[in-house]
Amino acid sequence: MRGGHGLARVAVVVRAGAAPLWWLGVLAAGIGLLPGGLTGRRIGVLTGAALFLLAAAAVATARRRRYTALAASAARAGKHDVLQDRAVTARNWRRAHRWWLLLAFLAALGTSFALPAAGGMLLAGCGAGLRLKAAWLGRRERADEVLLWVRVDWLRAGAARPTGKQVKAFRSTGIAAGDAAPGGTRRKTAVPGGTRRKTPALV
Template sequence: MGRGAYALARVAVMVRTAALWCWWLGAIAAFAGAFVPGFTGRTIGLVAGAALFLVAAATAFLVHRRRYTELENGATRAAKTVILQDRRVTARAWLRARRWWLLLALTLAVASSLAAPAAGGMLLAGLGAGLWAKAVAIGRWERRNEALLWVRPEWASRRGPAGRDVKSYLTTGPVAGDARPGGARRRAVSAAR
Protein backbone atom coordinates (compact mmCIF):
# COMPACT_ATOMS: atom_id res chain seq x y z
CA MET A 1 0.00 0.00 0.00
CA GLY A 2 3.01 2.29 0.15
CA ARG A 3 4.66 4.21 2.95
CA GLY A 4 3.52 7.37 4.68
CA ALA A 5 0.12 8.74 5.53
CA TYR A 6 -2.79 8.69 3.10
CA ALA A 7 -6.53 9.26 3.38
CA LEU A 8 -9.24 6.62 3.49
CA ALA A 9 -12.98 7.01 2.91
CA ARG A 10 -15.72 4.65 4.08
CA VAL A 11 -17.13 2.42 1.35
CA ALA A 12 -20.57 2.29 2.99
CA VAL A 13 -20.75 6.08 3.27
CA MET A 14 -20.16 6.49 -0.47
CA VAL A 15 -22.88 3.96 -1.33
CA ARG A 16 -25.28 5.41 1.25
CA THR A 17 -24.74 8.96 -0.03
CA ALA A 18 -25.55 7.86 -3.59
CA ALA A 19 -28.65 6.09 -2.28
CA LEU A 20 -29.85 9.14 -0.37
CA TRP A 21 -29.52 11.53 -3.31
CA CYS A 22 -31.07 9.17 -5.86
CA TRP A 23 -33.97 8.39 -3.52
CA TRP A 24 -34.85 12.00 -2.67
CA LEU A 25 -34.41 13.38 -6.18
CA GLY A 26 -36.47 10.50 -7.52
CA ALA A 27 -39.20 11.12 -4.93
CA ILE A 28 -39.29 14.83 -5.83
CA ALA A 29 -39.45 14.05 -9.56
CA ALA A 30 -42.17 11.42 -9.07
CA PHE A 31 -44.25 13.76 -6.91
CA ALA A 32 -43.96 16.58 -9.44
CA GLY A 33 -44.65 14.20 -12.33
CA ALA A 34 -47.81 12.83 -10.71
CA PHE A 35 -49.51 16.18 -11.40
CA VAL A 36 -48.68 16.10 -15.13
CA PRO A 37 -51.35 14.37 -17.25
CA GLY A 38 -48.71 13.01 -19.62
CA PHE A 39 -49.12 11.17 -22.92
CA THR A 40 -49.98 7.80 -21.36
CA GLY A 41 -52.12 9.13 -18.51
CA ARG A 42 -51.47 9.00 -14.76
CA THR A 43 -52.58 5.41 -14.16
CA ILE A 44 -50.32 3.88 -16.80
CA GLY A 45 -47.48 6.18 -15.77
CA LEU A 46 -47.74 5.13 -12.12
CA VAL A 47 -47.99 1.41 -12.96
CA ALA A 48 -45.00 1.68 -15.31
CA GLY A 49 -43.18 3.67 -12.64
CA ALA A 50 -43.80 0.97 -10.03
CA ALA A 51 -42.38 -1.67 -12.39
CA LEU A 52 -39.37 0.53 -13.18
CA PHE A 53 -38.84 1.12 -9.44
CA LEU A 54 -38.58 -2.63 -8.79
CA VAL A 55 -36.32 -3.29 -11.78
CA ALA A 56 -34.04 -0.36 -10.92
CA ALA A 57 -33.81 -1.38 -7.25
CA ALA A 58 -32.87 -4.97 -8.12
CA THR A 59 -30.37 -3.81 -10.77
CA ALA A 60 -28.70 -1.25 -8.47
CA PHE A 61 -28.34 -3.87 -5.76
CA LEU A 62 -26.92 -6.57 -8.04
CA VAL A 63 -24.56 -4.44 -10.18
CA HIS A 64 -20.94 -5.06 -9.13
CA ARG A 65 -22.10 -7.46 -6.39
CA ARG A 66 -19.35 -9.95 -7.26
CA ARG A 67 -16.75 -7.17 -7.31
CA TYR A 68 -17.85 -5.94 -3.87
CA THR A 69 -17.60 -9.50 -2.54
CA GLU A 70 -14.07 -9.93 -3.96
CA LEU A 71 -12.91 -6.65 -2.47
CA GLU A 72 -14.52 -7.43 0.90
CA ASN A 73 -12.94 -10.88 1.09
CA GLY A 74 -9.53 -9.53 0.03
CA ALA A 75 -9.53 -6.57 2.44
CA THR A 76 -6.40 -6.03 4.50
CA ARG A 77 -5.77 -4.18 7.75
CA ALA A 78 -5.10 -0.43 7.37
CA ALA A 79 -1.81 0.96 8.63
CA LYS A 80 -1.71 3.12 11.76
CA THR A 81 -0.59 6.11 9.65
CA VAL A 82 -3.80 6.42 7.61
CA ILE A 83 -6.05 9.46 7.89
CA LEU A 84 -9.72 8.51 8.19
CA GLN A 85 -12.06 10.88 6.38
CA ASP A 86 -15.09 12.13 8.28
CA ARG A 87 -18.44 10.90 7.03
CA ARG A 88 -19.42 14.45 6.07
CA VAL A 89 -16.22 14.99 4.07
CA THR A 90 -16.74 11.75 2.13
CA ALA A 91 -20.38 12.62 1.37
CA ARG A 92 -19.45 16.17 0.30
CA ALA A 93 -16.69 14.92 -2.02
CA TRP A 94 -19.05 12.37 -3.59
CA LEU A 95 -21.69 15.03 -4.18
CA ARG A 96 -19.24 17.60 -5.56
CA ALA A 97 -17.97 15.11 -8.15
CA ARG A 98 -21.48 14.13 -9.31
CA ARG A 99 -23.69 17.20 -8.80
CA TRP A 100 -24.14 17.85 -12.53
CA TRP A 101 -25.07 14.23 -13.19
CA LEU A 102 -27.65 14.41 -10.40
CA LEU A 103 -29.09 17.64 -11.80
CA LEU A 104 -29.32 16.04 -15.26
CA ALA A 105 -31.00 12.93 -13.79
CA LEU A 106 -33.55 15.09 -11.96
CA THR A 107 -34.27 17.13 -15.10
CA LEU A 108 -34.74 14.01 -17.24
CA ALA A 109 -36.92 12.35 -14.61
CA VAL A 110 -39.22 15.37 -14.41
CA ALA A 111 -39.27 15.82 -18.21
CA SER A 112 -40.15 12.15 -18.73
CA SER A 113 -43.45 12.82 -16.96
CA LEU A 114 -44.66 14.43 -20.18
CA ALA A 115 -44.67 10.90 -21.61
CA ALA A 116 -45.37 8.75 -18.53
CA PRO A 117 -46.25 10.65 -15.33
CA ALA A 118 -43.97 9.90 -12.35
CA ALA A 119 -42.24 6.96 -14.12
CA GLY A 120 -38.82 8.62 -14.43
CA GLY A 121 -38.88 9.75 -10.82
CA MET A 122 -39.80 6.28 -9.63
CA LEU A 123 -36.97 4.83 -11.69
CA LEU A 124 -34.50 7.20 -9.99
CA ALA A 125 -35.99 6.44 -6.57
CA GLY A 126 -35.63 2.72 -7.33
CA LEU A 127 -31.92 3.21 -7.95
CA GLY A 128 -31.72 4.87 -4.55
CA ALA A 129 -33.57 1.99 -2.88
CA GLY A 130 -31.24 -0.57 -4.46
CA LEU A 131 -28.16 1.35 -3.39
CA TRP A 132 -29.59 1.66 0.13
CA ALA A 133 -30.00 -2.14 0.23
CA LYS A 134 -26.38 -2.44 -0.93
CA ALA A 135 -25.22 -0.17 1.93
CA VAL A 136 -27.21 -2.33 4.36
CA ALA A 137 -25.49 -5.45 2.95
CA ILE A 138 -22.08 -3.81 3.44
CA GLY A 139 -23.12 -2.96 7.00
CA ARG A 140 -24.02 -6.61 7.64
CA TRP A 141 -20.58 -7.69 6.42
CA GLU A 142 -18.96 -5.10 8.68
CA ARG A 143 -20.93 -6.26 11.74
CA ARG A 144 -20.30 -9.93 11.00
CA ASN A 145 -16.55 -9.38 10.59
CA GLU A 146 -16.27 -6.66 13.28
CA ALA A 147 -14.38 -4.46 10.83
CA LEU A 148 -15.16 -1.35 8.78
CA LEU A 149 -14.38 -1.20 5.05
CA TRP A 150 -12.39 1.75 3.70
CA VAL A 151 -11.06 2.72 0.28
CA ARG A 152 -8.60 5.30 -0.96
CA PRO A 153 -10.77 8.17 -2.28
CA GLU A 154 -8.59 8.78 -5.34
CA TRP A 155 -9.25 5.18 -6.44
CA ALA A 156 -13.02 5.53 -6.06
CA SER A 157 -13.39 9.08 -7.41
CA ARG A 158 -14.21 8.17 -11.03
CA ARG A 159 -15.95 4.80 -11.05
CA GLY A 160 -17.12 4.43 -7.44
CA PRO A 161 -16.04 2.19 -4.57
CA ALA A 162 -16.18 -1.00 -6.66
CA GLY A 163 -14.74 0.37 -9.90
CA ARG A 164 -11.78 -0.97 -11.81
CA ASP A 165 -9.48 1.67 -10.30
CA VAL A 166 -10.02 0.28 -6.79
CA LYS A 167 -7.14 -2.07 -6.03
CA SER A 168 -8.30 -3.22 -2.60
CA TYR A 169 -10.28 -2.36 0.50
CA LEU A 170 -8.68 -1.70 3.84
CA THR A 171 -10.20 -2.43 7.24
CA THR A 172 -10.16 -0.87 10.67
CA GLY A 173 -11.79 -1.86 13.92
CA PRO A 174 -15.56 -1.40 14.29
CA VAL A 175 -15.32 1.86 16.27
CA ALA A 176 -13.06 3.80 13.88
CA GLY A 177 -14.30 7.02 12.32
CA ASP A 178 -17.64 8.74 12.83
CA ALA A 179 -19.98 6.33 10.98
CA ARG A 180 -21.49 3.05 12.13
CA PRO A 181 -21.45 -0.17 10.07
CA GLY A 182 -23.47 0.54 6.93
CA GLY A 183 -22.48 4.22 6.89
CA ALA A 184 -25.06 5.71 9.28
CA ARG A 185 -24.02 8.59 11.54
CA ARG A 186 -22.49 7.49 14.83
CA ARG A 187 -23.89 9.24 17.92
CA ALA A 188 -20.67 9.34 19.93
CA VAL A 189 -17.57 10.01 17.82
CA SER A 190 -14.57 7.85 18.65
CA ALA A 191 -11.11 8.10 17.13
CA ALA A 192 -9.98 4.67 18.33
CA ARG A 193 -9.28 1.89 15.85
Protein backbone atom coordinates in the same frame (compact mmCIF):
# COMPACT_ATOMS: atom_id res chain seq x y z
CA MET B 1 1.46 11.64 5.54
CA ARG B 2 4.67 9.64 5.99
CA GLY B 3 3.63 6.87 3.65
CA GLY B 4 -0.02 6.80 4.70
CA HIS B 5 -3.16 7.40 2.64
CA GLY B 6 -6.48 9.08 3.14
CA LEU B 7 -9.21 6.43 3.50
CA ALA B 8 -12.96 6.77 2.95
CA ARG B 9 -15.57 4.33 4.19
CA VAL B 10 -16.88 2.13 1.38
CA ALA B 11 -20.41 2.01 2.81
CA VAL B 12 -20.52 5.80 3.16
CA VAL B 13 -19.53 6.21 -0.50
CA VAL B 14 -22.34 3.83 -1.47
CA ARG B 15 -24.90 5.61 0.74
CA ALA B 16 -23.88 9.08 -0.44
CA GLY B 17 -26.09 8.93 -3.52
CA ALA B 18 -29.08 7.34 -1.81
CA ALA B 19 -30.65 10.46 -0.30
CA PRO B 20 -30.27 12.82 -3.30
CA LEU B 21 -31.52 10.19 -5.75
CA TRP B 22 -34.47 9.35 -3.51
CA TRP B 23 -35.58 12.94 -2.90
CA LEU B 24 -34.99 14.08 -6.47
CA GLY B 25 -36.98 11.07 -7.61
CA VAL B 26 -39.84 11.83 -5.23
CA LEU B 27 -39.85 15.47 -6.36
CA ALA B 28 -39.78 14.50 -10.03
CA ALA B 29 -42.57 11.96 -9.51
CA GLY B 30 -44.71 14.52 -7.72
CA ILE B 31 -44.24 17.14 -10.43
CA GLY B 32 -44.69 14.47 -13.07
CA LEU B 33 -48.22 13.77 -11.86
CA LEU B 34 -49.35 17.26 -12.84
CA PRO B 35 -49.44 16.72 -16.62
CA GLY B 36 -51.74 13.97 -17.80
CA GLY B 37 -49.08 12.62 -20.15
CA LEU B 38 -49.66 10.53 -23.24
CA THR B 39 -50.63 7.42 -21.28
CA GLY B 40 -52.50 8.91 -18.34
CA ARG B 41 -51.59 8.99 -14.64
CA ARG B 42 -52.71 5.45 -13.80
CA ILE B 43 -50.52 3.75 -16.39
CA GLY B 44 -47.65 6.09 -15.55
CA VAL B 45 -47.79 5.27 -11.84
CA LEU B 46 -48.10 1.52 -12.43
CA THR B 47 -45.16 1.62 -14.83
CA GLY B 48 -43.23 3.71 -12.34
CA ALA B 49 -43.89 1.22 -9.55
CA ALA B 50 -42.50 -1.59 -11.67
CA LEU B 51 -39.47 0.51 -12.61
CA PHE B 52 -38.93 1.39 -8.93
CA LEU B 53 -38.77 -2.27 -7.92
CA LEU B 54 -36.55 -3.24 -10.83
CA ALA B 55 -34.14 -0.36 -10.24
CA ALA B 56 -33.92 -1.01 -6.50
CA ALA B 57 -33.18 -4.69 -7.05
CA ALA B 58 -30.65 -4.06 -9.83
CA VAL B 59 -28.73 -1.36 -7.95
CA ALA B 60 -28.77 -3.29 -4.66
CA THR B 61 -27.25 -6.42 -6.23
CA ALA B 62 -24.94 -4.84 -8.84
CA ARG B 63 -21.23 -5.72 -8.53
CA ARG B 64 -21.68 -7.66 -5.29
CA ARG B 65 -19.10 -10.18 -6.44
CA ARG B 66 -16.58 -7.37 -6.87
CA TYR B 67 -17.36 -5.98 -3.40
CA THR B 68 -17.01 -9.47 -1.90
CA ALA B 69 -13.67 -10.08 -3.60
CA LEU B 70 -12.24 -6.73 -2.50
CA ALA B 71 -13.49 -7.24 1.05
CA ALA B 72 -12.00 -10.73 1.26
CA SER B 73 -8.57 -9.44 0.25
CA ALA B 74 -8.69 -6.26 2.37
CA ALA B 75 -5.40 -5.39 4.04
CA ARG B 76 -5.22 -3.87 7.49
CA ALA B 77 -4.98 -0.08 7.47
CA GLY B 78 -1.59 1.30 8.46
CA LYS B 79 -0.89 3.50 11.42
CA HIS B 80 -0.17 6.50 9.18
CA ASP B 81 -3.42 6.19 7.21
CA VAL B 82 -5.97 8.94 7.91
CA LEU B 83 -9.67 8.14 8.16
CA GLN B 84 -11.92 10.59 6.33
CA ASP B 85 -14.99 11.86 8.17
CA ARG B 86 -18.37 10.59 7.05
CA ALA B 87 -19.66 14.05 6.13
CA VAL B 88 -16.58 14.80 4.01
CA THR B 89 -16.91 11.53 2.08
CA ALA B 90 -20.60 12.13 1.35
CA ARG B 91 -19.98 15.75 0.31
CA ASN B 92 -17.16 14.75 -2.03
CA TRP B 93 -19.33 12.13 -3.74
CA ARG B 94 -22.22 14.52 -4.24
CA ARG B 95 -19.93 17.23 -5.54
CA ALA B 96 -18.40 14.82 -8.07
CA HIS B 97 -21.85 13.71 -9.25
CA ARG B 98 -23.84 16.96 -9.02
CA TRP B 99 -24.21 17.39 -12.79
CA TRP B 100 -25.22 13.75 -13.26
CA LEU B 101 -27.84 14.17 -10.54
CA LEU B 102 -29.18 17.30 -12.23
CA LEU B 103 -29.32 15.61 -15.64
CA ALA B 104 -31.07 12.56 -14.14
CA PHE B 105 -33.64 14.84 -12.48
CA LEU B 106 -34.32 16.73 -15.71
CA ALA B 107 -34.60 13.47 -17.64
CA ALA B 108 -37.09 12.15 -15.08
CA LEU B 109 -39.16 15.30 -15.49
CA GLY B 110 -39.01 15.01 -19.26
CA THR B 111 -40.41 11.49 -19.27
CA SER B 112 -43.46 12.72 -17.37
CA PHE B 113 -44.95 14.02 -20.59
CA ALA B 114 -45.13 10.42 -21.80
CA LEU B 115 -45.41 8.42 -18.54
CA PRO B 116 -46.43 10.59 -15.58
CA ALA B 117 -44.27 9.99 -12.46
CA ALA B 118 -42.49 6.97 -13.97
CA GLY B 119 -39.10 8.65 -14.40
CA GLY B 120 -39.14 10.00 -10.88
CA MET B 121 -40.03 6.62 -9.43
CA LEU B 122 -37.18 5.05 -11.38
CA LEU B 123 -34.79 7.61 -9.89
CA ALA B 124 -36.14 6.98 -6.40
CA GLY B 125 -35.69 3.25 -6.95
CA CYS B 126 -31.99 3.79 -7.66
CA GLY B 127 -31.70 5.66 -4.36
CA ALA B 128 -33.49 2.88 -2.51
CA GLY B 129 -31.16 0.34 -4.13
CA LEU B 130 -28.09 2.20 -2.89
CA ARG B 131 -29.53 2.22 0.63
CA LEU B 132 -30.12 -1.54 0.43
CA LYS B 133 -26.57 -2.11 -0.85
CA ALA B 134 -25.13 -0.10 2.04
CA ALA B 135 -27.22 -2.13 4.47
CA TRP B 136 -25.86 -5.34 2.92
CA LEU B 137 -22.32 -4.02 3.37
CA GLY B 138 -23.16 -3.18 6.96
CA ARG B 139 -24.31 -6.73 7.68
CA ARG B 140 -21.07 -8.03 6.20
CA GLU B 141 -19.02 -5.62 8.30
CA ARG B 142 -20.80 -6.67 11.48
CA ALA B 143 -20.38 -10.36 10.67
CA ASP B 144 -16.64 -9.95 10.00
CA GLU B 145 -16.20 -7.36 12.78
CA VAL B 146 -14.29 -5.01 10.48
CA LEU B 147 -15.00 -1.77 8.67
CA LEU B 148 -14.10 -1.48 4.98
CA TRP B 149 -12.26 1.52 3.57
CA VAL B 150 -11.01 2.62 0.15
CA ARG B 151 -8.18 4.99 -0.72
CA VAL B 152 -9.38 8.53 -1.42
CA ASP B 153 -7.00 9.02 -4.34
CA TRP B 154 -8.46 5.94 -6.04
CA LEU B 155 -11.96 7.37 -5.59
CA ARG B 156 -10.89 10.63 -7.25
CA ALA B 157 -9.42 8.70 -10.18
CA GLY B 158 -12.61 6.71 -10.71
CA ALA B 159 -15.39 9.29 -10.25
CA ALA B 160 -15.90 8.24 -6.61
CA ARG B 161 -16.70 4.61 -7.42
CA PRO B 162 -15.50 2.21 -4.69
CA THR B 163 -15.32 -0.75 -7.10
CA GLY B 164 -13.81 0.93 -10.14
CA LYS B 165 -10.90 -0.55 -12.05
CA GLN B 166 -8.48 1.79 -10.30
CA VAL B 167 -9.37 0.28 -6.89
CA LYS B 168 -6.90 -2.52 -6.25
CA ALA B 169 -8.00 -3.46 -2.73
CA PHE B 170 -9.96 -2.29 0.28
CA ARG B 171 -8.43 -1.54 3.66
CA SER B 172 -9.91 -2.68 6.95
CA THR B 173 -10.02 -1.39 10.52
CA GLY B 174 -11.65 -2.45 13.74
CA ILE B 175 -15.39 -1.99 14.14
CA ALA B 176 -15.00 1.15 16.31
CA ALA B 177 -12.86 3.21 13.92
CA GLY B 178 -14.13 6.40 12.33
CA ASP B 179 -17.37 8.29 12.86
CA ALA B 180 -19.72 6.01 10.88
CA ALA B 181 -21.28 2.75 12.03
CA PRO B 182 -21.36 -0.44 9.93
CA GLY B 183 -23.35 0.29 6.78
CA GLY B 184 -22.28 3.93 6.77
CA THR B 185 -24.91 5.33 9.12
CA ARG B 186 -24.09 7.90 11.80
CA ARG B 187 -22.90 6.44 15.06
CA LYS B 188 -25.45 6.78 17.83
CA THR B 189 -22.70 7.21 20.41
CA ALA B 190 -19.40 8.99 20.04
CA VAL B 191 -16.25 6.97 19.59
CA PRO B 192 -13.73 7.67 22.37
CA GLY B 193 -10.78 9.65 21.11
CA GLY B 194 -12.67 11.22 18.17
CA THR B 195 -12.74 10.23 14.53
CA ARG B 196 -9.21 11.10 13.46
CA ARG B 197 -7.37 8.09 14.76
CA LYS B 198 -3.64 7.94 14.22
CA THR B 199 -3.46 4.15 14.55
CA PRO B 200 -6.58 2.73 12.86
CA ALA B 201 -4.95 -0.66 12.40
CA LEU B 202 -4.96 -1.10 16.17
CA VAL B 203 -8.61 -0.18 16.67
